[in-house]
Amino acid sequence: MPARPVNPWAALSALCLGFFMILLDTTIVSIAVPAMLRELGAGLNSVVWVISVYLLTYAVPMLFTSRLGDRFGPKRVFLAGLVVFTAASLWCGLSGNVEMLIAARAVQGLGAALMTPQTLAFITHLFPPAKRGPAMGAWGGVAGLATITGPLLGGVLVQHLGWEWIFYVNVPIGVIAVVLTVALVPDWQPKNSHSFDLIGILLSAAGLFCIVFGVQNGQQYDWGAVFGGITVPEIIGAGVLLLIAFVLWQRYNRSEPLVPLAVFGNRNFSAGTLTATTVGFTMTGMFLPLIIYIQTVLGLSPTMAGLLTAPMSLLSGVIAPFVGRASDRVNGKYLVMAGLSLLALGIGIIAIQARPDTSPWTLIPALLVCGLGVGCIFSPMSNLTMASVPRQLTGTASGIFNTARQVGGVLGSAAIGVLLQARISASITDEAAAAAAQLPEPYRAPFADGIAQAAASTGEFGSSGGSAPIPGLPTELAARAGRLASQAVNSGLTDAARTTLILPVAVLVLGVLSAAVLRRVTPRPATSPPSAEPAPSPTG
DSSP states (O other): OOSSOOOHHHHHHHHHHHHHHHHHHHHHHGGGHHHHHHHTTOOHHHHHHHHHHHHHHHHTTHHHHHHHHHHHOHHHHHHHHHHHHHHHHHHHHHOSSHHHHHHHHHHHHHHHHHHHHHHHHHHHHHSOGGGHHHHHHHHHHHHHHHHHHHHHHHHHHHHHTOTTHHHHTHHHHHHHHHHHHHHHSOOOOOOOOOOOOHHHHHHHHHHHHHHHHHHHHTTTTTTSEEETTEEHHHHHHHHHHHHHHHHHHHHHOOSOOSSOGGGGGSHHHHHHHHHHHHHHHHHHHTHHHHHHIIIIISOOOHHHHHHHHHHHHHHHHHHHHHHHHHTTTSOHHHHHHHHHHHHHHHHHHHHHHOOTTOOGGGGHHHHHHHHHHHHHHHHHHHHHHHTTSOGGGHHHHHHHHHHHHHHHHHHHHHHHHHHHHHHHHHHHHHHHHHHHTTSOHHHHHHHHHHHHHHHHHTOOTTTHHHHOOOTTOOHHHHHHHHHHHHHHHHHHHHHHHHHHTHHHHHHHHHHHHHHHTOOOOOOOOOSSOSOSSOOOOTTO
């Protein structure tokens, strides 16, 4: 510890700036998906990987990186993650193709994984138990600020400067955070000698990668061979086997397993972790079809799309503190179940309302219902999940709980991505066939085939269908064919988005069932915060 006195709030402000950058980057990317599709010349599958690979490399190493802080010091690991994240952000912005962007995002996720657990460790070190509430409140406020700032700032940057600037904006923030961390955060050394479960890390990482790769790329490879005769189902099966091997290894590893299975003997922890996984799945997955629909079909600019979703985030942040206090007086599981139900209801209303000619602003009431639901979920869910975990397992359980939510996000991104791709191809093909009936017989088949091939191969659905020329089309029919093509693409995209939104609603039903298993727990004196991360952005 340095000789000079440490100001805990000044140190927390430096840590929160770095954490703000992580959350800002998560919320800011969704708004740029349509621009990336156009300007990178990439298909939807590739752009979904830009989101998924970040979540994957963020989630998988987090249990391991928390132990790095114990071994080498949280400040040093936090700074290393900050430097990696900032440099990777610059790399993202400089990427000239989607493959390079995916690689840079993977490195960015590793930087985030290094940073996140260290902030929790510092809050428990800098603030005594009686004063941690305000510190955690400030930390949660940073999450809310990033939630609101992300889509608005992202929309402005994408519209006026280009998608690259959603990553460039991290560079000055990261540099300032590095300077403040060096100056204000103490070099605390817990010096806990943890062993590192390298076999567990490799098995879990490989298993999750195989499952995510198989699910997300299934549509691209038509669920057949990928390379060397190895098929998509075989890759997914290998991922499942690797995760089974991981669980068995955790059971028989007598040294220091990555995931002590004893913690799952606690009913509330098991049910709460499953609930958190369904929430992560939904929060990540719901925005991909929604953003594509409101920007591509309804024609909102990125800035206006950010404004449309901002009230949801704002309401969620306003409601959350009141729900947190209410959870001390009523059975928190009913608040969680109500929140999950409201979120499902809001998504369902959006799916019902979505039409090619829907006014974007009529979606705001449903988005507010979603925000109300999100605000009701996180505080009672975290408290019920962690309250009855034995004190000696609190740190490990907290890491598992938050990692499970991140893994849910990875699976949500992959599953929603593949379903959306499949529905876009099928829906636009059907709409193109129907629209072709309004053209003279000789031009129907070329018209329908051209639009269907564009939808299946490029994913650039904003213009591909309407701009594809039809050989031999008379001038007097060109304008009419263009209008029909545009209508077919917009109707097909709308149908694909509506159908895809059913999946997160179904997953939330599972979340309601798992939350119903939670039992009320008499609060005990707090020795550590209930979770390793505040409520995530509802725009991630």
